[in-house]
Amino acid sequence: MRGRGAYPVWREIATRWADxxxxxxxxxxxxxxxxxxxxxxxxxxxxxxxxxxGDPIGLVVETGCLYAGSLAYxxxxxxGLGVERLGGSSVTYRLxxxxxxxxxxxxxxxxxxxYVGRESxxxxxxPEAWRAKLETIKLGGRDG
Amino acid sequence: MRGRGAYPVWREIATRWADxxxxxxxxxxxxxxxxxxxxxxxxxxxxxxxxxxGDPIGLVVETGCLYAGSLAYxxxxxxGLGVERLGGSSVTYRLxxxxxxxxxxxxxxxxxxxYVGRESxxxxxxPEAWRAKLETIKLGGRDG
Amino acid sequence: MRGRGAYPVWREIATRWADxxxxxxxxxxxxxxxxxxxxxxxxxxxxxxxxxxGDPIGLVVETGCLYAGSLAYxxxxxxGLGVERLGGSSVTYRLxxxxxxxxxxxxxxxxxxxYVGRESxxxxxxPEAWRAKLETIKLGGRDG
Amino acid sequence: MRGRGAYPVWREIATRWADxxxxxxxxxxxxxxxxxxxxxxxxxxxxxxxxxxGDPIGLVVETGCLYAGSLAYxxxxxxGLGVERLGGSSVTYRLxxxxxxxxxxxxxxxxxxxYVGRESxxxxxxPEAWRAKLETIKLGGRDG
Numbered sequence: 001m002r003g004r005g006a007y008p009v010w011r012e013i014a015t016r017w018a019d020x021x022x023x024x025x026x027x028x029x030x031x032x033x034x035x036x037x038x039x040x041x042x043x044x045x046x047x048x049x050x051x052x053x054g055d056p057i058g059l060v061v062e063t064g065c066l067y068a069g070s071l072a073y074x075x076x077x078x079x080g081l082g083v084e085r086l087g088g089s090s091v092t093y094r095l096x097x098x099x100x101x102x103x104x105x106x107x108x109x110x111x112x113x114x115y116v117g118r119e120s121x122x123x124x125x126x127p128e129a130w131r132a133k134l135e136t137i138k139l140g141g142r143d144g
Numbered sequence: 145m146r147g148r149g150a151y152p153v154w155r156e157i158a159t160r161w162a163d164x165x166x167x168x169x170x171x172x173x174x175x176x177x178x179x180x181x182x183x184x185x186x187x188x189x190x191x192x193x194x195x196x197x198g199d200p201i202g203l204v205v206e207t208g209c210l211y212a213g214s215l216a217y218x219x220x221x222x223x224g225l226g227v228e229r230l231g232g233s234s235v236t237y238r239l240x241x242x243x244x245x246x247x248x249x250x251x252x253x254x255x256x257x258x259y260v261g262r263e264s265x266x267x268x269x270x271p272e273a274w275r276a277k278l279e280t281i282k283l284g285g286r287d288g
Numbered sequence: 289m290r291g292r293g294a295y296p297v298w299r300e301i302a303t304r305w306a307d308x309x310x311x312x313x314x315x316x317x318x319x320x321x322x323x324x325x326x327x328x329x330x331x332x333x334x335x336x337x338x339x340x341x342g343d344p345i346g347l348v349v350e351t352g353c354l355y356a357g358s359l360a361y362x363x364x365x366x367x368g369l370g371v372e373r374l375g376g377s378s379v380t381y382r383l384x385x386x387x388x389x390x391x392x393x394x395x396x397x398x399x400x401x402x403y404v405g406r407e408s409x410x411x412x413x414x415p416e417a418w419r420a421k422l423e424t425i426k427l428g429g430r431d432g
Numbered sequence: 433m434r435g436r437g438a439y440p441v442w443r444e445i446a447t448r449w450a451d452x453x454x455x456x457x458x459x460x461x462x463x464x465x466x467x468x469x470x471x472x473x474x475x476x477x478x479x480x481x482x483x484x485x486g487d488p489i490g491l492v493v494e495t496g497c498l499y500a501g502s503l504a505y506x507x508x509x510x511x512g513l514g515v516e517r518l519g520g521s522s523v524t525y526r527l528x529x530x531x532x533x534x535x536x537x538x539x540x541x542x543x544x545x546x547y548v549g550r551e552s553x554x555x556x557x558x559p560e561a562w563r564a565k566l567e568t569i570k571l572g573g574r575d576g
Binding site for chain 3: 011012013014015016017018020024033034036037040041044045051052073074
């Protein structure tokens with residue numbers, strides 16, 4: 001799995017009591033809620049995503065995650081984020097999940113949006129302003 | 145706590161693996177997701193609630209729950225629902241949570257909506273069509 | 289609702305994309321996941337709660353929340369926490385939910401644990417070490 | 433994506449209000465909570481999984497999902513489940529997510545458990561009783 005150096009964008013997220021499952025560790029589902037959270041927060045904070053009125057909108061078409069280590073509430077996690085691939089209408093992000101301060105990733109995920117017209121729900125080209133911003137967070141080389 | 149006889153409306157909901165917390169029982173938070181689910185489903189299925197375009201809309205102003213017994217995935221739960229109080233702009237529901245087939249409630253909750261204009265966000269009188277339907281699911285006498 | 293001055297303990301929690309519901313605001317259920325998170329984190333970080341081996345264990349017997357304003361991802365929330373009442377076997381916490389930097393609470397909750405033996409599941413007196421620590425975070429006077 | 437005929441095991445799961453996100457459709461994260469729910473319920477109901485005492489235990493090492501259509505509360509979903517691959521210590525399940533009564537899958541996922549000793553947390557051979565049961569739900573040929 002990629003190390004911390006691969007990721008240009010970072011976000012710390014508090015774990016929650018309910019994130020731990022019956023085995024006392026963060027449930028595998030929760031990682032995906034962090035992916036959603038990290039990707040959309042970056043898009044909103046960079047002025048790209050407007051949930052209520054934006055057009056086009058991103059539909060999630062594929063997600064995946066590899067799990068290498070366990071995490072547990074109440075420790076926060078640090079999510080590294082970068083763009084893996086920019087397609088004509090799509091963006092694939094790679095995300096690394098790290099315990100706070102840990103060198104090794106506890107999990108690594110992929111997350112792909114396809115952009116569609118708000119009304120048509122048909123794929124549209126990624127707007128240039130998006131493409132330019134997304135280029136700035138392309139993943140570095142594999143370092144892990 | 146009220147018994148089954150108190151509730152005019154019923155809904156079965158599957159529990160999920162993630163509902164169980166580190167103690168191996170359904171976490172206290174999950175009950176509220178069932179309350180939301182039971183109330184809104186009844187409103188939608190009776191033609192009252194239109195999430196996208198409806199006006200007025202219900203804002204949740206108060207919720208509460210008493211817990212008497214534990215529940216655990218994979219057992220489904222049965223949610224009993226009835227109207228406790230119809231105010232000028234508000235509706236308070238009472239909800240009973242029962243393990244499938246159990247006579248005694250495992251939990252009992254209250255859930256209050258205030259109706260406001262979609263734009264104004266100010267309280268408005270409950271529409272007559274709503275009031276008429278909601279009257280039909282008034283709670284029976286206390287039987288438990 | 290109580291203002292910030294009432295609460296002796298604070299915890300910031302990141303909101304998540306999935307916290308927002310179909311109306312674009314944090315769903316009423318999510319507040320309870322923050323209550324759980326704030327209470328148990330304080331207990332763990334103060335050396336009182338050991339989820340795996342601890343005895344006695346706290347069962348949640350009552351929760352409730354009043355909602356005064358809306359919150360939305362991606363803004364973080366700040367949770368104020370204090371002890372409202374210390375009983376023989378029980379602890380009731382009061383929690384205030386604030387948008388980051390906001391003077392007024394967006395919601396206020398109550399959360400009651402009863403302590404029971406891990407095996408017996410019968411109420412037991414709150415251990416003295418717990419009582420002493422919990423006394424230190426008693427709620428201040430009502431200031432809001 | 434595979435059609436209904438591919439899946440030997442089925443489970444209906446109620447959607448919940450909180451499953452819908454700010455776009456009014458079930459959030460991509462929720463599908464994974466259904467996968468967990470369907471896999472573990474089958475294991476428990478077939479006498480294989482004992483969450484509290486069982487040894488070995490299954491660790492989730494990889495999950496993934498392709499999304500083809502949207503789903504929305506309050507409609508229930510039907511989850512098809514089958515074993516895609518039985519390894520020495522691992523089991524990979526394939527899952528299909530269908531709106532109630534729909535012929536076409538709205539999503540399709542993969543979910544891999546590796547079995548480890550409860551104490552050692554090292555991979556162990558899948559017990560014969562498990563292997564025999566899991567063979568009975570091998571996926572049929574691709575039909576979709």
